[in-house]
Amino acid sequence: MHDNGGLQDSTVLVTGGAGFIGSHLVDGLLSAGVREVRVVDNFVNGRRENLAAALADPRTDVVVADIRDRAAMRAVLDGVDVVFHLACLGVRHSLHDPVENHSVNAEGTLLLLQAALTAGVRRFVHVSSSEVFGTAQTTPMDELHPTWPETVYGGSKLAGEAYARAHWRTYELPVIVARPFNTYGPRSHFEGDSGEVIPRTIVRSLCGRPAIVFGDGEQTRDFMHVSDTARGLIALASCEAAVGKTVNLGSGAETTINDLVTAIHWAVGPDCGGVERLEDRPGDVRRLLVDDTLMRTLTGFRPEVRLEDGIAELVWWFANRPESPQEMLAAIEDRNWVR
CATH class of the missing domain: 3.90.25.10 (UDP-galactose 4-epimerase, domain 1)
Known part of the structure; x- marks a missing residue:
C-alpha cells in the first residue's frame, strides 16, 4: 500500500460493519473500488437494512459472528488485506453492564489483533473514540491530551488502543488508531x-x-457528519505515514x-x-473539541458537511x-x- 494510493484491489474486513458508522464505511469502500468487503456483525446493534445498498453489490459478504469467536475470526480473516475494527458496545451500555462492555471492547480487540497478526494483515485500523479523553482539560484536544475516561466504555476503548499500539511496537503489525469525535447522520x-x-x-x-x-x-x-467520518477513515487507511500513529478525527467546531x-x-x-x-x-x-492538525498534515483531510x-x-x-x-x-x- 502507498500514500494516496487508495485501497483498490484490497480485500477489506469491517467489524461492526452493519452499524451506523460501519455501514457508511462499507459504502465508501465499495465506491473506492476495493476488491471485496467482508462485514462481520453480530447484529446486536447493527441492522441488515443499513447494508441494503452494499448487499446489492456482489463484492459484499456478510458474516454473522461475534468478534470474540476465535475460530470465526480466523476464518473471516483469511486473505484479508485491511481491517477496520469498529465492533463495540457503547457508552450507555457500559453504565449498566460494564463487564460485558469490557469483554467486547477490550478483550475482543485483543483477540482480533492476535488473529490479524496470524493472518498477515497488511493494515489494521482500530477505530477508537474521543471518550478515551474524558472531559477536556485544555482545548483544542490533540493526540497528547491526557486520557482520563469518565466511563468503562471510555476505559475499554483506551485499552483497545493500547493493545493496538502494542501490536505495532512489539509485533510490527501495521496499526493505525483513529479517534473519531461525535459522529451523526443517517442510520x-x-x-x-x-x-x-x-x-x-x-x-x-x-x-x-x-x-x-x-x-x-x-x-x-x-460533531462531524458520518460521510466525513467514513471518508476520513479511508484516508487514514490509505496513508502509509499514518502507520503506528494515533490520530484524532473531528470537525474542529x-x-x-x-x-x-x-x-x-x-x-x-x-x-x-x-x-x-x-x-x-x-x-x-x-467538553470536547478536536485539534485535527495531525489528520490534516497526514492526509489533507477536511470535513465537508456543515452541521x-x-x-x-x-x-x-x-x-x-x-x-x-x-x-x-x-x-x-x-x-x-x-x-
Whole structure:
C-alpha cells in the first residue's frame, strides 16, 4: 500500500460493519473500488437494512459472528488485506453492564489483533473514540491530551488502543488508531442504550415532544457528519505515514447541547415541543473539541458537511423512514443507561 494510493484491489474486513458508522464505511469502500468487503456483525446493534445498498453489490459478504469467536475470526480473516475494527458496545451500555462492555471492547480487540497478526494483515485500523479523553482539560484536544475516561466504555476503548499500539511496537503489525469525535447522520441510533442525542431529539421533536436535556445543556461536543467520518477513515487507511500513529478525527467546531437542540428545532419547525431538563447524566463528558492538525498534515483531510446542513438532512431522513415518528418514539428510553 502507498500514500494516496487508495485501497483498490484490497480485500477489506469491517467489524461492526452493519452499524451506523460501519455501514457508511462499507459504502465508501465499495465506491473506492476495493476488491471485496467482508462485514462481520453480530447484529446486536447493527441492522441488515443499513447494508441494503452494499448487499446489492456482489463484492459484499456478510458474516454473522461475534468478534470474540476465535475460530470465526480466523476464518473471516483469511486473505484479508485491511481491517477496520469498529465492533463495540457503547457508552450507555457500559453504565449498566460494564463487564460485558469490557469483554467486547477490550478483550475482543485483543483477540482480533492476535488473529490479524496470524493472518498477515497488511493494515489494521482500530477505530477508537474521543471518550478515551474524558472531559477536556485544555482545548483544542490533540493526540497528547491526557486520557482520563469518565466511563468503562471510555476505559475499554483506551485499552483497545493500547493493545493496538502494542501490536505495532512489539509485533510490527501495521496499526493505525483513529479517534473519531461525535459522529451523526443517517442510520444513527435513536433506540435503546445505543440512542444518541441528535437522533433521539429529532424523533421526539417530530412527535411534538420536548427535547430531553441532561443538566444545564452547556456540555459541548465536536460533531462531524458520518460521510466525513467514513471518508476520513479511508484516508487514514490509505496513508502509509499514518502507520503506528494515533490520530484524532473531528470537525474542529464546538457545539453546546443547548445550541444543538435549537438547531434541531429550527430544522423540524414550530411544532417541535420545547425542552425538558433532567438531572445530570452519569459519566457525561463536559467538553470536547478536536485539534485535527495531525489528520490534516497526514492526509489533507477536511470535513465537508456543515452541521446545519447535516441536521436538516437527518431530519428529512427520519421523517421519511418506513416507521412513523410515533413508532420510533416508542423505542426511545429517556434514561437509556438504566437496566
